Amino acid sequence: MNTRTSICIFLLSFLSLSAKAELSIQITQGIDNPIPIAVVPFALEGAGVLSEDVAGIVINDLEQVGEFLSLSRSNMLSMPSEEREVFYRDWRILAQDYLLVGKINRASGSQLVQVQYEFFDVNRELKLAGEILTGSVAQLRDIGHAIANVVFEEVTGIPGAFTSQILYVVSEQVQGDEYNFRLEKADYDGARAQALLESREPIMSPSWSPNGQDVAYVSFETDLPRIYIQNIATGQRRQITNYPNINSSPVWSPDATKLAMVLSKDGSPDIYVQDLNTNQLMRVTDHPAIDTEPSWSSDGRSIVFMSDRTGQPQIYQIELGAPSYNVERLTYDCFQCMKARFLPDGVNLVHVRREARQNPNYQIAILNIETLRVITLTNTSLDESPSVAPNGSMIMYATKFNGRGVLDAVSIDGRVKFRLPSSQGDVREPAWSPFLN
């Protein structure tokens, strides 16, 4: 019932996926006219074998966002590794628009590598970018993602988000209604997963601080839902709230000084904002119905939230400091509209939508609040927790596939989809990081 995905696999060249990835990418839907690009395997100069295929990482990145199609290595007429070895006609014959070449230099016995890459426009016979990146062998994936960022931006004009990361929650059933919960962090493509917290009680609502160094989440480790902040690098954590009843949905303000949250200490769930320096708590909404799922506008002046004050969940917006009754309703044309967040343009609202009572499907959609046009991006039935990539190009969300919780991503125009299948347990609540340095 939940697997009605129309999977239209668009893979002309099969690519090898990283064996290390705990979650590994599958492209489930591509576009009709992807941009042809040749990524030549990077030449290795110096001693030893490398654990990562840097060119392969770049190919994975470019193909899974759907805009690009890479040339199969076996079809290449030459394998240049630097500009003086490039013959444009070799690539024009193969109808390639772009060409990426590079070489990796590793001194014998050293953990340091130098990666040189050069990127060309085949039709204009022009070198568009090139540099030498230095790092340790362990950073080869980062270097590959950084090169993909440059290529993506050169071609599309949009910064690449391939060095970004994701947070998500994994739940594994132990027995009966007993589960094991893990908060994990991974590269955006699921590689290099790392557990930040493990618990026998639920973990919910992971959220990145704006600088990407801390994570806020809800943990039931005391038997009650409470909000915690944890530093990703040190693992150091502190409990932020201990109010009666529900403490949930922590979301950082864009300036990182405040945390929006949901508390039901006064009876029913309402939106609050806590100042992280003074711990001062400000009540934002005050209604006997359920108000939850706060999200900040990008200027930090207002909060979008969900309320069932009319009987079913709809999306509302309130200016901070305004009287609690002064809310603006944003959605009208759905049976339930939930979990909203603005795209960086401040006009398009990503949300979870159930169209009609008779329609049991929960799908990811975008509402333009000026034109009121709605684009439904997904066609599965239990989609939730949409999270937007820092460059605004894709949305990652949780859904079910073969009865298991998985993470999917869809481009904001709905044309491209990819999936990160998990090796075990139910994966959910993806949170896409801001740009990380």
Place this chain on the structure above:
Amino acid sequence: MGNQYNQFLKISLLVISVVTLAACSSTSEPEEVIEDNQAASSSSSNSASPSASSGSGQLTQEEIRAQNALRETVFYFDFDVAEFKPADRDTLTYHARDLAANPGKRVRLEGHADERGTREYNLALGERRANGVMNYFIVNGASRSQIEVVSYGEEQPAQNSSSEQAYTQNRRVEVVNR
């Protein structure tokens, strides 16, 4: 909590103990029964609190009904509905009276939702359901301080699958003795 099976066992043991003891006398304090249940075989010498209603040594119909009701600790809800089912009203009334009669007793009401809809909304729905049961307990004589409410939303499904049948089992409030 994941241990309501244990809770169920514990409650079952309690009830069995009560029945056993009540054959010679009865008690209004189930907590004491576990320590005292040897007494059932060794005569009624230390049964200090005989209840007026069962002086005959037989359980009344009403007491049997009460015991059966207290054995029921999981209450199921309809989709998108926060109120408990009318059919559970009598059973919940017995729970409330039991709390009223035993001021030292504490329960935790754990609210749950099925997986449809968003997680945060389901967390709130689970609380709304548990609050509904709590309010009913209070109206029927329990004290607010005896009751703790916690919602798990959709995080701890009784059945981890996506079917109507699982959803029916997952929309629930569990009464857990503390």
